[in-house]
Amino acid sequence: MKSEAWIFVVCTAFMVLVTPAYWFVTAASEEGGDWTGTSALVMCTLLFAMITVYLGFHAMRMDPRPEDREDGDIAEGAGEYGFFPPFSWWPLWAGLTFALVVLAIAMAAWWLVIIAAVLGMLATAGWNFEYYRGEFKH
Structure with a gap:
């Protein structure tokens, strides 16, 4: 879970950097900036942040999976992953x-x-x- 949380930390940081940059670029070219695109980017940033907090919170509370540990072995992750249905029309x-x-x-x-x-x-x-x-x- 920690690796997924770090992926979303990077995505959140990217969105935090891109959102004001978008606002400044559009403000220079249009009157007052592009409110639609900026508000969409703000919402995406908040959604990334929400997923980051969720994954980080659960990563701290759960036991580490084999892929989250430095000494984890591939064979530890073996087993049944669930039911996958066959073909269906x-x-x-x-x-x-x-x-x-x-x-x-x-x-x-x-x-x-x-x-x-x-x-x-x-x-x-x-x-x-x-x-x-x-x-x-x-």
Whole structure:
């Protein structure tokens, strides 16, 4: 966790340097500076700082992982990392129905939005329950 915290410390420091530089560069070229870009950079800086504090706080409270220790061995990190599902067609159908919803909204075809929403619910239900039936059921 410490290595991730240090990565975000560097990113936060970069954003702290870039944000005022952006403000000064845009203030020289425009009237009063670019408020939109500067406020977006300030928010990004604060978000990086929030993640840095979170990771640093948890890095101090938890036992060091093998990659955080100087004497850590690669074999210590071996083991089960979690469940990774096999192939699935359901994300494709869910994405296609979402694309159909967006297209229907863009065309103002509200009847098609309703049909696509129903198809989207079916695709989402199929995606959620794909491990309860068929070849990969538990």
